[in-house]
Amino acid sequence: MSYRGRARKFLESASIDVGDMVRVEKPDVTYEGMVLDRADDADDRHIVLKLENGYNIGVEISDAMIELLEKGSEPRIKLPPVEAAEDPELPDVSIISTGGTVASIIDYRTGAVHPAFTADDLLRANPELLDIANIRGRAVFNILSENMKPEYWVETARAVYGEIKDGADGVVVAHGTDTMHYTSAALSFMLRTPVPVVFTGAQRSSDRPSSDASLNIQCSVRAATSEIAEVTVCMHATMDDLSCHLHRGVKVRKMHTSRRDTFRSMNALPLAEVTPDGIKILEENYRKRGSDELELSDRVEERVAFIKSYPGISPDIIKWHLDEGYRGIVIEGTGLGHCPDTLIPVIREAHDMGVPVAMTSQCLNGRVNMNVYSTGRRLLQAGVIPCDDMLPEVAYVKMCWVLGQTDDPEMACEMMRENIAGEINERTSIAYFRG
Amino acid sequence: MSYRGRARKFLESASIDVGDMVRVEKPDVTYEGMVLDRADDADDRHIVLKLENGYNIGVEISDAMIELLEKGSEPRIKLPPVEAAEDPELPDVSIISTGGTVASIIDYRTGAVHPAFTADDLLRANPELLDIANIRGRAVFNILSENMKPEYWVETARAVYGEIKDGADGVVVAHGTDTMHYTSAALSFMLRTPVPVVFTGAQRSSDRPSSDASLNIQCSVRAATSEIAEVTVCMHATMDDLSCHLHRGVKVRKMHTSRRDTFRSMNALPLAEVTPDGIKILEENYRKRGSDELELSDRVEERVAFIKSYPGISPDIIKWHLDEGYRGIVIEGTGLGHCPDTLIPVIREAHDMGVPVAMTSQCLNGRVNMNVYSTGRRLLQAGVIPCDDMLPEVAYVKMCWVLGQTDDPEMACEMMRENIAGEINERTSIAYFRG
Numbered sequence: 001m002s003y004r005g006r007a008r009k010f011l012e013s014a015s016i017d018v019g020d021m022v023r024v025e026k027p028d029v030t031y032e033g034m035v036l037d038r039a040d041d042a043d044d045r046h047i048v049l050k051l052e053n054g055y056n057i058g059v060e061i062s063d064a065m066i067e068l069l070e071k072g073s074e075p076r077i078k079l080p081p082v083e084a085a086e087d088p089e090l091p092d093v094s095i096i097s098t099g100g101t102v103a104s105i106i107d108y109r110t111g112a113v114h115p116a117f118t119a120d121d122l123l124r125a126n127p128e129l130l131d132i133a134n135i136r137g138r139a140v141f142n143i144l145s146e147n148m149k150p151e152y153w154v155e156t157a158r159a160v161y162g163e164i165k166d167g168a169d170g171v172v173v174a175h176g177t178d179t180m181h182y183t184s185a186a187l188s189f190m191l192r193t194p195v196p197v198v199f200t201g202a203q204r205s206s207d208r209p210s211s212d213a214s215l216n217i218q219c220s221v222r223a224a225t226s227e228i229a230e231v232t233v234c235m236h237a238t239m240d241d242l243s244c245h246l247h248r249g250v251k252v253r254k255m256h257t258s259r260r261d262t263f264r265s266m267n268a269l270p271l272a273e274v275t276p277d278g279i280k281i282l283e284e285n286y287r288k289r290g291s292d293e294l295e296l297s298d299r300v301e302e303r304v305a306f307i308k309s310y311p312g313i314s315p316d317i318i319k320w321h322l323d324e325g326y327r328g329i330v331i332e333g334t335g336l337g338h339c340p341d342t343l344i345p346v347i348r349e350a351h352d353m354g355v356p357v358a359m360t361s362q363c364l365n366g367r368v369n370m371n372v373y374s375t376g377r378r379l380l381q382a383g384v385i386p387c388d389d390m391l392p393e394v395a396y397v398k399m400c401w402v403l404g405q406t407d408d409p410e411m412a413c414e415m416m417r418e419n420i421a422g423e424i425n426e427r428t429s430i431a432y433f434r435g
Numbered sequence: 436m437s438y439r440g441r442a443r444k445f446l447e448s449a450s451i452d453v454g455d456m457v458r459v460e461k462p463d464v465t466y467e468g469m470v471l472d473r474a475d476d477a478d479d480r481h482i483v484l485k486l487e488n489g490y491n492i493g494v495e496i497s498d499a500m501i502e503l504l505e506k507g508s509e510p511r512i513k514l515p516p517v518e519a520a521e522d523p524e525l526p527d528v529s530i531i532s533t534g535g536t537v538a539s540i541i542d543y544r545t546g547a548v549h550p551a552f553t554a555d556d557l558l559r560a561n562p563e564l565l566d567i568a569n570i571r572g573r574a575v576f577n578i579l580s581e582n583m584k585p586e587y588w589v590e591t592a593r594a595v596y597g598e599i600k601d602g603a604d605g606v607v608v609a610h611g612t613d614t615m616h617y618t619s620a621a622l623s624f625m626l627r628t629p630v631p632v633v634f635t636g637a638q639r640s641s642d643r644p645s646s647d648a649s650l651n652i653q654c655s656v657r658a659a660t661s662e663i664a665e666v667t668v669c670m671h672a673t674m675d676d677l678s679c680h681l682h683r684g685v686k687v688r689k690m691h692t693s694r695r696d697t698f699r700s701m702n703a704l705p706l707a708e709v710t711p712d713g714i715k716i717l718e719e720n721y722r723k724r725g726s727d728e729l730e731l732s733d734r735v736e737e738r739v740a741f742i743k744s745y746p747g748i749s750p751d752i753i754k755w756h757l758d759e760g761y762r763g764i765v766i767e768g769t770g771l772g773h774c775p776d777t778l779i780p781v782i783r784e785a786h787d788m789g790v791p792v793a794m795t796s797q798c799l800n801g802r803v804n805m806n807v808y809s810t811g812r813r814l815l816q817a818g819v820i821p822c823d824d825m826l827p828e829v830a831y832v833k834m835c836w837v838l839g840q841t842d843d844p845e846m847a848c849e850m851m852r853e854n855i856a857g858e859i860n861e862r863t864s865i866a867y868f869r870g
Contacts, residue, residue: 146773146810148746178770182746239865256868257771257801308743308767310831311583311617320755332743335613336692338581366692375581396745430674433691434869 005044100176145176170224440479454507535611580611605659786818
């Protein structure tokens with residue numbers, strides 16, 4: 001076994017080996033589960049258990065008592081070298097890590113994020129993945145997602161492109177949850193993909209019994225083997241630990257600070273419900289595996305402003321962005337797509353300078369309609385691009401991407417209005433807004 | 436009758452008077468209802484019908500045929516002068532108009548907003564109000580709510596204060612829906628009130644059969660006679676035209692661009708469900724009528740920035756606000772209350788200059804918790820004020836108000852963290868987030 005130091009002594013004191021069923025008693029809680037193997041560089045203060053409910057948890061041993069319940073006939077989670085594990089009958093799924101809480105599935109020390117991310121680490125924590133696919137793991141970088149920025153979108157897109165080019169039948173991208181929906185939108189525009197590209201993450205690190213990491217990663221690998229060849233987000237569907245929803249990467253938003261079912265399809269239904277064992281399509285209108293050729297369009301413009309409108313906002317904020325050489329502006333307006341009429345002159349100025357200005361709504365649900373009220377009509381006359389039912393965050397990402405593709409403001413306006421990756425939904429259903 | 440010109444001839448051609456039941460046939464639709472009286476300055480191209488379902492609609496007459504169904508024994512909606520209508524048994528409710536779609540309940544010309552707003556106009560459209568209360572109406576100003584700004588919050592607060600001082604048992608504020616939740620938050624902080632102050636509006640003007648104006652105004656007047664002496668928002672509870680929800684003014688947000696049930700309590704339950712006939716309390720924890728003395732604290736600081744964080748945001752945006760002399764900054768961060776670490780130095784600079792910086796979450800649902808991840812802890816060390824479960828919009832309004840009350844940054848921080856008007860909810864329930 002790879003346990004060492006105190007953890008090794010703790011296990012050996014009760015003649016326990018990896019794969020054995022044990023009961024661990026702590027002053028406030030008792031766990032029963034199977035002892036899992038550890039990462040090679042793990043500390044010696046924790047052991048890892050796989051609980052009945054499928055969760056893997058790290059248990060701090062200093063105040064713990066351990067008891068053998070049942071000897072594993074042989075170590076059940078004996079991890080073979082990845083090369084040897086390849087099953088020609090199974091699809092090949094690449095897991096790319098960019099960092100975030102989900103990367104801590106491989107580290108049971110509280111709060112810390114493991115700097116490395118290999119298939120070995122991942123499979124040690126989730127041996128069930130080997131039943132779904134041959135897994136290859138790769139860490140692109142390791143950052144908290146609040147620090148993501150457009151140049152990292154490009155790096156991520158290139159890494160995914162590389163994996164698909166190398167023959168992956170699907171790619172899972174492990175990502176922090178804070179800005180996952182910005183990055184999933186970015187890759188939706190940058191990539192044409194013949195295979196699934198599935199973003200996933202975790203709201204709770206796997207050292208907590210309530211961690212969502214294990215189910216999310218298993219469902220994501222399952223989704224990566226599916227027929228849905230789009231950039232998607234796969235996260236807990238409900239507060240229960242039963243299934244995930246697969247959301248279109250341009251129609252999803254983090255809607256709760258801490259809940260595991262924080263990601264919600266907005267102005268759309270989830271594409272599918274996913275369990276580790278299978279996938280149930282909820283929305284038939286998706287791009288099928290193999291229908292697109294692989295293509296990467298990874299140029300982005302970083303000088304794009306994303307401005308929330310509010311009562312009292314000064315037009316000088318927009319003016320400042322123009323003076324600083326920003327090349328595009330996305331406004332998160334109010335209601336049907338409004339902002340104070342004091343902003344209209346500077347918006348017209350931006351338009352006349354060739355800086356596209358796009359309008360979205362901070363309502364998030366529903367559709368911008370700038371023909372209903374006079375403010376909207378005046379904004380249209382000033383050249384504002386109405387973004388239909390696009391999320392504000394998606395419109396911002398799209399503007400960065402569009403201005404990477406063209407220098408022509410007219411063309412940029414046209415591209416903003418065109419549905420490129422499912423970001424504009426022509427149909428609207430009352431089922432889209434549950435409140 | 437007050438109809439004139441073509442409308443008068445149209446009615447007289449079938450010997451129809453105000454109060455009669457009629458059938459009106461248009462090429463595409465047929466209406467049955469009672470002919471209502473009109474505002475004195477109305478055009479002569481429409482007649483107004485009260486439909487069976489309670490809606491009042493304006494019907495364009497140029498291509499319409501009219502037929503008398505039943506003669507009203509006498510004009511049922513004969514509006515008495517408001518002075519004479521006062522019933523000493525009923526409470527006195529003042530309706531203050533600030534503009535917006537709901538103000539068009541008194542105008543059936545498509546799209547236009549009526550510049551005046553009197554009790555007569557209002558009662559002509561909603562005679563049922565006289566069964567609930569003695570109504571007094573007053574137009575403070577008439578603007579679209581996207582043009583609201585802090586100085587208008589002050590004017591509105593003063594008008595409400597004046598009505599309560601003059602003896603109103605409750606006040607209804609008619610307001611455009613775009614920024615109603617900003618203004619309701621502002622008045623929540625500015626006013627201590629012994630009586631209900633109820634914001635309402637309309638998503639569809641009353642010339643449309645689907646208008647929500649009539650139910651909203653009736654339920655709001657009912658809520659204004661209730662025991663809930665807080666600043667609230669009263670709008671459609673569901674897509675059905677059955678009842679309204681009464682939301683705490685600091686825990687509500689417009690969540691859909693066009694639906695009538697767009698306003699939702701966030702991180703809280705609605706306080707009550709309201710029909711024109713009664714009120715059902717859903718949340719017992721409210722301030723009771725008469726428990727507070729009337730008090731107005733209407734100073735606000737207008738130089739407050741409200742900045743949405745996003746991947747790629749430049750610290751120079753915050754720097755610019757500091758250079759311009761802004762006195763407070765509210766960030767709509769990601770997840771549990773994060774922003775890119777590139778912003779931390781300039782946030783520390785702001786803090787050191789005595790400019791408070793507050794952190795909220797663009798997730799909207801849930802609570803900021805800046806102790807979980809390193810970014811949050813570093814932001815706390817830089818002096819950032821965590822806003823718990825306060826909505827970003829409410830934190831912005833509160834910062835404007837707090838900096839109007841004190842020049843001391845320490846005191847401002849303390850006030851931001853203190854629960855003043857129910858904006859910080861200590862308890863959290865899974866019922867708060869339906870997705």
